[in-house]
Amino acid sequence: MAALTFDLQVTAENSRARAGKITTDHGEIMTPIFMPVGTVGTVxxxxxxxxKQDVSAQIILGNTYHLYLRPGTEVLEAAGGLHRFNGWDRPILTDSGGYQVFSLAANRKIKEEGVMFQSHIDGSRHLFTPESVMDIQRSIGADIIMAFDECPPYPSEYGYALKSMELTHRWLDRCFARLAETPDKYGYTQNLFPIVQGSTYKDxxxxxxxxxxxxxxxxNAIGGLSVGEPEEMMYEFTELCTEYLPIDKPRYLMGVGTPWNILEGIDRGIDMFDCVMPTRNGRNGMIFTTEGVINIKNKKWASDFSAIDPGLPNEMSQFYSKAYLxxxxxxxxxLGMQLxxxxxxSFYLWLVGEARKHIVAGDFSSWKKEMVEKVKKRL
Structure with missing residues (x-):
């Protein structure tokens, strides 16, 4: 099968925003795009x-660390890969587990070979190397697989950030070497994205x-941002990275973010985003809408029988009321968490879809300025 391709279709005026099309063996992805996070094989x-029907998702994520621990690669291989295991026939991207290992700071040890860590499930010890992580992602069967990297915390001292970046680059070379000596599984191409690191140091x-x-x-992906640094710093380093990353390849800003973060990222030339925020915050009662942000638990919504989001062209959003939710x-x-x-x-996918429309129409910059103010508003 064919490797991933990217067709850059339109670049906005007065902005680095662009509209494109990524083609994989499991279908096309129209960019800019938001990717729902399905950490353990489920969103x-x-x-x-x-x-598919309500959210209009074009691609979802899985996570190497979590899927390796359960159900495990034996089950996934027996099923024919994650696509067949969970029934999702559109593209899938898998994170390498580098960020999860980073977040287990108290239970992991980083060395040149790889990272030794303890399972959060049963405390068992495991070693992730660039080679093993490539093998695991082969077994999961994603269309886009991420390089194994070290994600330094914020803030990091310069010396640590430099050593971490150099280790990430050496690991990247090993990732490419491993993929070159192993075949794709399940009859379709698995495409590797490297990850930019370097903390908050411009050089x-x-x-x-x-x-x-x-x-x-x-x-290519940009990692190590949205890890606690101020928003303006995240925007600054996103813009710096898009200045040096190839124009003719998709750019993925990992783990970002709020609706306004995404609009600012698009403005700076990012094509792909993911974040747990829409589902995690949603399960806790924070609702993102076309008019602003709602804390649905507030008493003010108890007798508000208007639709959850009248501005969203989604049957569910217009069928149920705020009071019922x-x-x-x-x-x-x-059901509340599900809705x-x-x-x-749905809102996140609508937002990136609208951004694409305005990039194509030529009025992205003015639309984005207005939309950032709107989506930040607390209702």
Missing amino acids: KAVTQQQL LRKASCEYIASKNAVG RHLFVAEEI ASIQNL
């Missing part, structure tokens, strides 16, 4: 049918971008 509280970010670009991968949360009914998750994901 929490949302079925695959709902992801390191530039060096990492140039090293990653030299690999001529089919796409609040009732579900107060009563601790599972909130679908609403938030």
Whole structure:
């Protein structure tokens, strides 16, 4: 089968925003795009049918660390890969587990060979190496697989950030070497995206971008942002990275973020985003809408019988009322978490779709300025 391709269709005026099309063996992805996070093979509280019909998701994520621990590669291989295991027939991207290992700071040890860590499930010890992580992602069977990297915390001292970046680059070389000596599984192409690191140091970010670009991968990712640094700093380093990453390859900003973060990222030349925020915050009663942000647990919504989001062209968002959704949360009914998750994901996919329309129409910059103010508003 064919490797991933990217067709850059339109670049906005007065902005680095662009509209494109990524083609994989499991279908096309129209960019800019938001990718719902399905860490353990499921987007929490949302079925695959709902992801297609209500959310209009084009690609979802899985996570190497979690899927390796359970159900494990033996089960996934016996099923024929994650696509067949969970019934999702559109593209899948898998994170390498580098961020999860980073978040287990108290239970992991980083060395040149790889990372030794303890399972959060049963405390068992495991070793992730660039080679083993490539093998695991082969077994999962994603269309886009991520390089194994070290994600330094914020803030990091310069010396640590430099050593971490250099280790990430050496691991990247090993990732490419491993993929070159192992075949694709399940009859379709698995495409590797390298990850830019370098913390919040401009010279390191530039060096990492140039090293990653030299690999001529089919796409590139920016990691190590949205880890606690101020928003303006995240925007600054996103813009710096897009200055040096190839124009003709998709750019993926990992783990970002709020609706306004995504609009600012698009403005700076990012094509792909993911974040647990729409589902995680939704399960806790934070609802993102076309008019602003709602805390559905507030008493002010108890007798508000208007639709959850009249501006969203989604049957569910217009069928149920704010009052009913609040009732579900107060009563601790599972349906409340499900409806909130679908609403938030639908809104995120609508937002990037609207951004694409305005890039194509030529008025993205003015639309984005107005939309950022609107989606930040607390209702």
